Amino acid sequence: MKILVADKISAKGVAYLREQPGFEVVEAYGSSPEQVLELVKDVHAIAVRSETKVTREVLEAAPELKVVGRAGVGVDNVDVEAATERGVVVMNTPSGNTIATAELTFAHILSGARPVPQAAASMKAGRWDRKVFAGVELFRKTLGIIGMGRIGGEVAKRAQAFGMQVVAYDPYLAPSRAKAMQVEAVTLDELLEKSDFITVHMPLTDDTKYMIDEAALAKCKSGVRLYNCARGGIIKESALIEALKSGQVAGAGLDVFEEEPLANDSELRSLSNVNLTPHLGASTVEAQAAVGVEIAEQISDVLSKGIIRNAVNMPSIDSAAIKVLGPYLDLGSKLGTLVQQISPNQISSLRITYWGKIIDLDANAVTRSIQRGYLRRISGDEVNEVNAPYLLKRLGVEVEVTKSNSDVDYTELISVAAIDGEGKSHSVLGTLIGKAQQPRIVGINGREVEVAAEGKLLVLENLDQPGMVGEVGTLLGRTGVNIADMSLSRLVQGETAYMVVRVDSEPGDEARTELKAHPKIKLAKFVQL
Numbered sequence: 001m002k003i004l005v006a007d008k009i010s011a012k013g014v015a016y017l018r019e020q021p022g023f024e025v026v027e028a029y030g031s032s033p034e035q036v037l038e039l040v041k042d043v044h045a046i047a048v049r050s051e052t053k054v055t056r057e058v059l060e061a062a063p064e065l066k067v068v069g070r071a072g073v074g075v076d077n078v079d080v081e082a083a084t085e086r087g088v089v090v091m092n093t094p095s096g097n098t099i100a101t102a103e104l105t106f107a108h109i110l111s112g113a114r115p116v117p118q119a120a121a122s123m124k125a126g127r128w129d130r131k132v133f134a135g136v137e138l139f140r141k142t143l144g145i146i147g148m149g150r151i152g153g154e155v156a157k158r159a160q161a162f163g164m165q166v167v168a169y170d171p172y173l174a175p176s177r178a179k180a181m182q183v184e185a186v187t188l189d190e191l192l193e194k195s196d197f198i199t200v201h202m203p204l205t206d207d208t209k210y211m212i213d214e215a216a217l218a219k220c221k222s223g224v225r226l227y228n229c230a231r232g233g234i235i236k237e238s239a240l241i242e243a244l245k246s247g248q249v250a251g252a253g254l255d256v257f258e259e260e261p262l263a264n265d266s267e268l269r270s271l272s273n274v275n276l277t278p279h280l281g282a283s284t285v286e287a288q289a290a291v292g293v294e295i296a297e298q299i300s301d302v303l304s305k306g307i308i309r310n311a312v313n314m315p316s317i318d319s320a321a322i323k324v325l326g327p328y329l330d331l332g333s334k335l336g337t338l339v340q341q342i343s344p345n346q347i348s349s350l351r352i353t354y355w356g357k358i359i360d361l362d363a364n365a366v367t368r369s370i371q372r373g374y375l376r377r378i379s380g381d382e383v384n385e386v387n388a389p390y391l392l393k394r395l396g397v398e399v400e401v402t403k404s405n406s407d408v409d410y411t412e413l414i415s416v417a418a419i420d421g422e423g424k425s426h427s428v429l430g431t432l433i434g435k436a437q438q439p440r441i442v443g444i445n446g447r448e449v450e451v452a453a454e455g456k457l458l459v460l461e462n463l464d465q466p467g468m469v470g471e472v473g474t475l476l477g478r479t480g481v482n483i484a485d486m487s488l489s490r491l492v493q494g495e496t497a498y499m500v501v502r503v504d505s506e507p508g509d510e511a512r513t514e515l516k517a518h519p520k521i522k523l524a525k526f527v528q529l
């Protein structure tokens with residue numbers, strides 16, 4: 001078995017791989033994309049940090065490849081979708097560099113409060129400037145943490161030790177975890193308005209990209225200090241540069257950038273009130289030893305024993321079982337994604353009920369698939385069937401599973417209900433239809449509907465009055481959205497009805513605003529399966 005160590009991981013990790021019988025290890029750091037294409041042609045595993053990009057092209061050039069091991073958290077340098085398509089396991093080491101990154105964040109927070117880097121540079125330049133380098137204290141200031149996962153949680157503890165008030169915005173943070181961490185859970189706007197210092201700790205996803213833009217910065221206190229040791233692009237660099245120049249942001253600390261390496265001529269390099277580090281969050285002796293050894297062990301376990309840990313793209317079931325379970329896993333994942341999109345962000349439990357043949361199969365794998373589907377839009381590429389139960393538990397979400405023998409109208413039926421903090425249930429029902437076992441949604445919030453579980457859906461709850469279908473159709477048509485399929489349902493004539501509309505394209509801002517403002521429409525949710 002040939003393993004390419006494409007980025008520098010710890011010597012202990014490389015040594016571990018070399019010691020395994022039958023393993024041949026090639027170390028090649030700093031290779032160009034063309035060299036990588038050549039190097040991977042006969043390898044079974046690739047170990048990377050963040051420098052080497054494992055693109056679709058690289059994966060296609062590696063017919064023997066079984067596993068890509070990322071010594072770190074973010075797998076944004078790996079084309080996970082392409083790897084999944086090719087059956088390549090992508091795994092990471094989720095917690096080995098948590099402390100290192102939390103500590104670097106704190107180094108940035110302190111350097112933003114007290115201009116140590118600037119004062120040190122001035123001393124080295126032969127000066128003795130005592131007046132220009134005054135700072136501010138952290139004591140009794142408010143730190144806003146956006147993203148209260150592993151790293152956010154460790155940053156909170158350190159801030160509390162400095163006597164800071166900590167407020168947190170994380171739409172998926174359960175009130176119980178906020179309480180245990182002694183942080184005040186607030187909305188994003190409240191956090192922006194209250195905080196003297198703000199730090200972000202979540203993956204870059206469609207939801208988090210440019211979360212801190214011009215509008216968000218305008219809501220902050222004048223003189224706020226901002227930090228990003230998570231992923232470039234969460235804070236919009238062009239907006240930050242303008243705010244640093246105007247003084248709206250007094251100081252910033254960045255470890256990650258929209259483009260890495262940061263361009264030589266980036267304006268960020270010339271601003272005196274921003275401290276930059278070249279993606280050093282995980283660069284401590286301890287973190288690198290931990291993630292290097294962890295990834296080496298994980299790669300070895302996959303190649304020698306078929307044991308998969310911390311995979312971000314593979315269910316931990318064998319290929320024979322996958323064949324039978326495939327349609328159920330697909331249905332489960334879609335129901336999970338759907339229920340998450342029609343429920344409030346904070347829920348206390350997921351109630352899953354199975355009826356029919358699935359009871360005799362491995363419902364556990366389907367449960368994991370539902371959990372993964374639920375987390376898909378929350379945890380991005382890092383969630384899979386293996387880590388989904390753990391991630392949900394960390395969010396404080398209980399999962400209850402019931403297998404029922406009672407009679408139902410379908411051969412197979414799966415119900416997934418998200419229960420919110422007030423005990424209100426938001427539920428979806430799904431089944432498999434025909435020989436091809438196509439996934440189908442047959443119920444939403446207690447209403448019978450009938451729509452293929454795929455693509456883009458508009459879920460509407462409207463007053464049951466004449467002309468509603470026409471109004472919605474006209475509105476969508478006027479804004480260029482074509483309807484592919486539609487299902488209508490109501491319980492009592494004249495009260496409220498459900499409309500599930502499958503559309504060919506995502507409704508734009510105009511259509512969404514009009515639907516939300518429509519006096520006869522109580523709920524309008526666009527969901528993507």
Ligand SMILES: NC(=O)C1=CN([C@@H]2O[C@H](COP(=O)(O)OP(=O)(O)OC[C@H]3O[C@@H](n4cnc5c(N)ncnc54)[C@H](O)[C@@H]3O)[C@@H](O)[C@H]2O)C=CC1
Nearest residue numbers: 073074147148149150151170172201202203229230281282
């Ligand atoms: N600078 C560096 O060298 C390093 C950077 N990182 C990056 O730091 C980030 C955080 O890592 P961990 O704490 O380990 O991840 P985590 O998965 O433990 O925490 C992420 C948190 O973000 C929250 N979140 C998701 N969407 C959100 C949204 N729209 N708004 C607010 N919160 C949201 C999740 O609920 C979760 O609590 C990752 O992007 C990771 O890649 C991690 C290690 C080193």
Ligand SMILES: O=C(O)CCC(=O)C(=O)O
Nearest residue numbers: 049050071072073074282
């Ligand atoms: O390997 C590194 O130095 C980067 C670490 C990182 O960004 C991560 O683990 O997400």
